[in-house]
Amino acid sequence: MKPSFLKATLAIVQKDLAAEFRSRELLTAMLTFSVLVILIFNFALDLNIDVRQKVTAGVLWTTFAFAGTLGLNRSMAVEKDRGCMDGLLLAPVDRSAIFFGKAISNLAFMLIVEAIVLPLYAFFYNEFRIFQLEFIAVLLLGSIGYIAVGTLLSAMAVQTRTREILLPILLFPIVVPVLIASVLASGAIIIGAEFSEIRAPLNLLIVYDVIFIAVSFMFFDFIVEE
Amino acid sequence: MIEVTKLIKRFGLKTILRGLDFQVQPGEFVALLGPNGAGKTTFLRILASLSKPSLGNVKVAGYSLPNQSAQVRAKLGVVSHLPLLYPDLTAEENLQFYARMYGIPNSQARITQVLQLIGLENRRKDLVRTFSRGMSQRLAIGRAILHEPEVILFDEPYTGLDQDASVMLDDVLRTVASHGRTVVMTSHDLIRAEALATRFDVLSRGVITASINKSDLKNNNVLDFYKQALEN
Numbered sequence: 055m056k057p058s059f060l061k062a063t064l065a066i067v068q069k070d071l072a073a074e075f076r077s078r079e080l081l082t083a084m085l086t087f088s089v090l091v092i093l094i095f096n097f098a099l100d101l102n103i104d105v106r107q108k109v110t111a112g113v114l115w116t117t118f119a120f121a122g123t124l125g126l127n128r129s130m131a132v133e134k135d136r137g138c139m140d141g142l143l144l145a146p147v148d149r150s151a152i153f154f155g156k157a158i159s160n161l162a163f164m165l166i167v168e169a170i171v172l173p174l175y176a177f178f179y180n181e182f183r184i185f186q187l188e189f190i191a192v193l194l195l196g197s198i199g200y201i202a203v204g205t206l207l208s209a210m211a212v213q214t215r216t217r218e219i220l221l222p223i224l225l226f227p228i229v230v231p232v233l234i235a236s237v238l239a240s241g242a243i244i245i246g247a248e249f250s251e252i253r254a255p256l257n258l259l260i261v262y263d264v265i266f267i268a269v270s271f272m273f274f275d276f277i278v279e280e
Numbered sequence: 281m282i283e284v285t286k287l288i289k290r291f292g293l294k295t296i297l298r299g300l301d302f303q304v305q306p307g308e309f310v311a312l313l314g315p316n317g318a319g320k321t322t323f324l325r326i327l328a329s330l331s332k333p334s335l336g337n338v339k340v341a342g343y344s345l346p347n348q349s350a351q352v353r354a355k356l357g358v359v360s361h362l363p364l365l366y367p368d369l370t371a372e373e374n375l376q377f378y379a380r381m382y383g384i385p386n387s388q389a390r391i392t393q394v395l396q397l398i399g400l401e402n403r404r405k406d407l408v409r410t411f412s413r414g415m416s417q418r419l420a421i422g423r424a425i426l427h428e429p430e431v432i433l434f435d436e437p438y439t440g441l442d443q444d445a446s447v448m449l450d451d452v453l454r455t456v457a458s459h460g461r462t463v464v465m466t467s468h469d470l471i472r473a474e475a476l477a478t479r480f481d482v483l484s485r486g487v488i489t490a491s492i493n494k495s496d497l498k499n500n501n502v503l504d505f506y507k508q509a510l511e512n
Contacts, residue, residue, distance in 0.1 A: 056354060056383050057381060057382065057383035061383070062380070062381055065380035065381055066381075068377075069369065069373075072368075072369060072373065073366050073368040073369055074368075076368045136363060136364065136365065136366070136367065137362030137363065137364045138364055138366060140330055140364055141364035141365075141378070143329075144330070144356070144358055144364075145382060146350045146351070146353040146354035147350070147381060148350075279330075279331070279332065
C-alpha cells in the first residue's frame with residue numbers, strides 16, 4: 055500500500071485547510087498583523103496622490119512578507135510541536151509530497167490574506183489600480199517564490215529553539231530577488247507603465263519560482279532528516 | 281523480522297550507539313530497557329527510518345535501511361510519547377488523514393474497526409484537543425496500527441499516563457501484540473514491561489548488555505535481571 059504522490063499531497067493540503075478553518079489561529083494572526091501594518095503606514099505616511107502611487111507596491115509587499123513569516127512559522131510549528139512531522143515522515147510516501155502539500159497550503163493561506171488585505175488597502179489608500187489582472191499575476195508569482203523558499207526554510211528553522219527569530223534571518227536574504235522584482239513589477243503596473251518595463255522583473259520572478267521549487271523539491275528530504 | 285549488526289550512531293563528536301547488535305524474530309514482543317541517555321529512542325528512530333545510521337546494517341521486515349526506507353515505513357507502526365495527532369481534527373479525521381497517507385483501501389471500514397479496538401468509537405466525531413492524555417495515546421496506537429503493520433515500535437508509551445489510563449493502555453497493547461505482530465517497546469516501567477513482553481533486552485552505553493527470554497527469568501523478576509545487567 056503506497057499512495058500516489060498527488061494523493062499524498064492533496065491529503066496534506068486538505069488536512070491543513072480543515073484544521074485551519076476550524077482553529078483560525080494562523081489566518082487570524084496573519085490578517086491582524088497585515089491590517090495593523092497597513093493602518094500604521096496609512097497614519098505614519100501623510101501621502102499625496104503621487105507619493106501614494108510610488109509606495110503602494112512597497113507597502114503591500116512589506117506587509118505580505120512579514121505576515122508570511124508568521125504563517126510559515128505557525129504552519130510548521132503545528133507539525134513539530136505534537137510530533138506530527140514524524141507522523142508525516144513515517145508515511146510511505148515520497149517526502150517531496152510533504153513539501154508540496156505544506157507549500158500549497160501555505161500558499162493558500164497567503165493568497166487568502168492577500169485577497170482580504172487588497173480591498174482594505176484600496177479603501178484606506180484610495181488606490182484601486184491594484185485590482186488589475188497584471189498586478190494580481192505579479193502578486194501570485196511573487197507569493198509562489200516566497201512560499202517555495204519559506205516552506206523549505208521553515209522546515210529547517212522549526213527544528214531549532216529560536217525558530218521565530220531564525221526564519222526571517224534565513225528567509226529574507228534569500229527572497230530579496232523576489233521582493234525586489236515583485237515591487238518593481240507591481241509599482242510599474244500601478245503607474246501604468248508599458249509591458250516592456252515589467253518584462254525583466256517578471257522574467258526574474260518566473261525563473262526564481264522554477265529554480266527554488268526545484269531546489270526545495272531536491273533538498274526537503276535532507277532538511278527534515280536527522 | 282529485525283536484524284541490526286554493528287550499528288553506530290554519531291551526532292557530531294558524540295557517539296550514541298557503539299556497535300549495537302540486535303535481532304528480533306517474527307511475533308516476539310521485546311522490551312528494550314535502559315537508563316536515560318542510553319540511546320533507546322535514538323535506536324528506535326533509526327529502526328523507524330527517522331534517523332540514518334552512521335555505520336552498520338539495519339534490516340526491518342526484510343528491507344534495508346536507509347536505502348529501502350519507504351518499504352520499511354509501509355510495514356511499520358510507531359507510537360511515541362508524543363501522539364502525532366492533530367488537535368484541531370476529530371479522531372475520525374485524524375485516522376482518515378493517515379489512511380490516505382498510507383493508501384489504505386476501504387478506509388472507512390478499517391477506521392471503524394480500529395476505533396472499536398481502542399475503545400474510542402463513541403468519541404470518533406470529537407476533536408482530539410478535547411481528549412485526555414490516555415485517550416490521545418490510545419488513538420495514537422490506533423493511528424499506528426491502521427495500516428496493519430508487521431512491526432510496531434513503542435517508545436515510552438506510558439509517559440504521562442495516570443494509573444487508570446495505563447491499565448487501559450495495557451489492554452490495548454496486549455490486543456495489538458496478540459495479532460502476531462512483532463513489537464519492540466522501550467519503557468522505564470519494569471512491571472508493565474514484565475507483564476507484556478516475551479523478551480527483555482538492556483541497552484546501556486550504546487550497546488545491548490544483556491538479553492533474556494521471559495521463560496528464563498529467575499522468579500519471574502525482571503528487576504533483578506535489569507539491576508544485574510546494569511552492574512555488569
